[in-house]
Amino acid sequence: MAKIVLKREKPLNGYSKVINKIEIAEYKFDSLISLAIPLKRERKCKLNFKNSLGEPMPSIENSIISKSGILGFRIGLDLLFICNPSHSSFAKKTVPLLKQAFYITDQTGGWCGVEVDGDRVIEMLERICPLNLSQKIFAIGDVKRTIMDHLNVIIFRETEKKFILFSPSSSSGSFLKSIETSSRNI
């Protein structure tokens, strides 16, 4: 039995900074998995989702937060993401339950989360985000996938002025720089 211990490293090493009163911080999660809905199995999946997480399966571009703080959102016709901040029984209990209906892909290492929070967040996001951020179009709890500064980004609105941005982990340094530049430029 090997005695080597591998240290787990977050893509941004727990980065946190305030620029122009915008709080920018790495959004830490324990695991991030995607759920694919098998062909013509939407009904079964809905039931399973409710049983597994205690909340109804969200519709496209909507999200749920479970009682234990698990964030679930639907990004397409047959694709959902489950982001689990710290819930310890998730891997042992919830994932096996979900597996009964969904195809599951672990993407924990694939994404980097960045929280942005503050009164000037919209002004900052205007510099990189092509989406309409008006609450009439992009309500609290909505989630959309788009392109920001050449990068694929999933953007989730937590409150009026707080968003979580998920971008691919390999380019997370470039994306953080985009956010920092945007925050400085307003």
Add this chain to the structure above:
Amino acid sequence: MLIDHPLLGLRDSSEFIYMGDAKLLNRPNWKSQNSMTKFIDYGYLRKNPAGVHKELWYHEQGDRSWLVVTRNTVTHEILKVELARET
């Protein structure tokens, strides 16, 4: 340019990849007679009209869906947007 995605609403063209004539949806049967000729037509002969055209667009920076967009190539007016898998 904006494409009215059937599931997601108006989205900027920068999220999409263009693949031209939607006839690529009609792939010939490989067992059919003259399948070689049919595949050559399929692969090489694409329509490029000045006017209404059915085109394929891929929402690569979005939900990864392939769309069939009916677009007037002269006025750039978009007349219809459908999910390719439902056409």
Add this chain to the structure above:
Amino acid sequence: MRNSSHPITNKQKLSFTFNGKKYFGYKGDTLASALIANNVKIVGRSFKYHRPRGIFSAGSEEPNALVELGAGPYKEPNTKATNVELFDGLEGSSQNFLGSVNFDFMAINDLLKNFIGAGFYYKTFMWPKRFWEKLYEPIIRRAAGLGKLSLKADPSQYDKGYLHCDFLIIGSGISGLMSALLLAETGGEVLIVEEDFILGGRLNSERLVINGNQSSIWIGQAVKKLKSLKNVRILNRTTVFAAFDHGIFAAIEKKTDHILEKSPKPRQINWKIYTKSCILASGAIERSIAFPQNDRPGIMLAGSVRTYANRFGAHYGQKIAIYTNNDDGWRTADDLKNMGLEIKAVIDTRKEIKALSSCIPSYLGQTITKTYGRKGIKAIKLSSGSKLNVDCLAVSGGWSSNIHLTCHKRGRPVWDNIYKNFLSGDNAQKDNIIPVGATRGIFEIQNIISDTNRVILSLIEKNGLSMPAHIKLTSSKEQYSCSLDLVSSSNPSNSFIDLQNDVTQKDIELSFKEGFKSVEHLKRYSTLGMATDQGKTSNILGLASMAKLKGTDISEVGTTIFRPPYVPVAISAIAARSRGKDFKPTRLTPSHNVASKRNAVFVETGNWLRAQWFPEKGETFWRQSVDREVMQTRNSVGICDVTTLGKIDIQGKDCSEFLNFVYTNAFAKLPINRVRYGLMLREDGVAYDDGTTARLGENHFIMTTTTANAPLVLRNLEFVRQCLLPNLDVHLISTTDSWAQYAVAGPNSRRLLQKIVDKPKDIINENFPFMACRELTICGGIMARLFRISFSGELAYEIAVPTQYGNALFDALLSEGEEFNAVPYGTEALGVMRIEKGHAAGNEINGQTTAQNLGLSRMISKKADSIGNILSEREGFNGSNIATLSGFKPVQHSQKLEAGSHLISLGKTPTMENDEGWLSSVAFSPTLGHYIGLGFIERGHTRVGEKVFAVNLLQNKTTEVEIVSPHFVDPEGIKQRG
């Protein structure tokens, strides 16, 4: 001169320099108004003839007053002085002169004017042809150049951004502000964009009365109201420069141009604006009249003279004359007289007009036939013969609606014969661009008020929004009528049509005589309406001139249409923040930090940075490092980061059917926990991509793709999934970033991995043979995937762990590998070893080669349909003569090979007819001690042992090479199976 009682004189005093001389102005001035107040008349030299030119207008239509601002790398040429907001410390200078602006040596061109008319350059410098690039063009460019670039990188920051609204209002004059007030009440998002630094548009230039007070009071109230509303946003110093499809507009906001201190903030922002409707309240632009010597400094547009007087209290001279073909010119006379200036005369081309101002000396039905004063107008001569001494001449040829943006999507303007003006055609309405006010061809304020109410309310009604009450305003009463007397009847070579391009009436005549009669030809032949002002003040003159020559109307002649940009836009603003290394994002591999610490040299492969080699102490040349890495790997064990290969997670009941279709070879019978090499074709039968696909479960596969094709393969697989086989249950997820993956290769690779995995027995050869794969745990329970695949030909594995453990695993493999002398290797050593082993890569699968060329034709299963299957049977791809993948080695082992060399039979000359193939990849093989190559040669597999020439015509080098098997190392595959 400055009117000392004007309110601007109470503002902050600012100092600035122009052509090195110090001047003063006030906050609120433009550079142009400050220059006028300081009586600076010559501000530049004309483009072609180098004639002295002065300020002509008061806006972005300015053809003459192009100046250079700033110094050193900050220098910006071709800036319009009329648009520059004055600030303390501004440095400006004239451009396009040799010597000084007051005595320009290039003015000799003016005397040669009769020889260098339209088309002169094209005709004269035709011969000899080779002189054009080297001799003529540089000289002409220097003589005719506009400003000069600093040739240094622009140190200013620029940014871009996105704005969304329901109503975009372009312009903040009376119709723009009224539209905003009305539309704000619907609750929709309103965005007002104003080019100027103050709001109010033309109202700022006039002495109009609204609701019984001067109009500035009403502007103040309207702006205050709008600023208080949450759904209204106002951007001043912002110019919309382009209109695109589906309600998208581009605008440049000047953030710091009016501030001297170099700000760390972006200088300009390039906004992309999305709107449901656009209200175009961009006003109108005054045009000139062509008459002899109409370009002298001190000759200005009448409306602009009024602007400078009313808004800035600035004017040239004391003896002012007005030359007009319409009623509006008379307003300038009134306003200047009101300021206490002497109006020498109003010359109106029209014979019969209503007396507009009885106490001003007027000359009706007359034209100006000559002007005097080279460096500033001194006198004018009228058609009646009388000569008047003047020091400023205000000219009005009537007003043109500013419909530029309505043409960007090919909207065709239509002629309005009442106001002698082009209006936007029907296209604008269809594009949801709604002109209001003067943009709609309405020029009298009382009518603008009623018409704007009507147009905006009907728009609101049409959209089914809640109807606001119409805005009740009382105002001054204006009257406007206009004639089309725009063209001089004498001295055409001195009558300027287009000041910026020095196009005279004679050039239009020449164009006509030589058959360039259509407006599009006229424009290109004469350069009328080109360059930074796009003929905003001159186009109509050119058209009127051509109409006269053709004996027809302007409506018959038609007009060219406007294209973006409305005003010049700095390239830096288009690039915005995407400069240098920020042009594209950078992707880092999981081992990047460890590799950096080990001094890796990185190479850009797409967006990825990959370790190319790891130099050690004493190694001065890359080959030393690469050869060492290869030998250490082949002798013991090496580790390479292969995370960049595309990794696609494929799940679903119908996965194997799907894979059978996208690969040429069958995957359905691949057992669980086994890996298979797969080849993909394009539908045209050409090889597309290759890689290994592992089966982790009945309904679960992991596909790998080449690094370069990773996003493209996913896109094409999604096409198959959604468009060709929509009834299959298959799901595709890119997991390239989710897993860190390392190749561990060499005879000690298993022993090294056994130190890492939790159950070392699981990976002994009997339990885990070549092409096996499995999920397992390492380092005390960390989930991992192990694949027994080999790109190097050695006993080798690829191990994958969740990315967050990647850096630590790379480090652990190296430190645990110390006892084996383990080595990290980069992409170069990877490449050398795959060439030694004879594996095809991007150089071989390059979009021109087929499975047959690659020697893989037996991989095309004929039992089932697959992409490219049918077209791979085409005649040209098959037959005994096709080039096949072969190995090559120099007959003289000391000789170097060059990739790209052509292969020619011995004794034949290197011609296209004799070309039999090419070398695609070459490397020095440290294992064999000489160069080796992979390549394609006709019937290669039947010619092993034959000698041919590798010819490199670029280096004039011919090397004799022997055709060998492409598998230089371990052709039987004993090592990788061991």
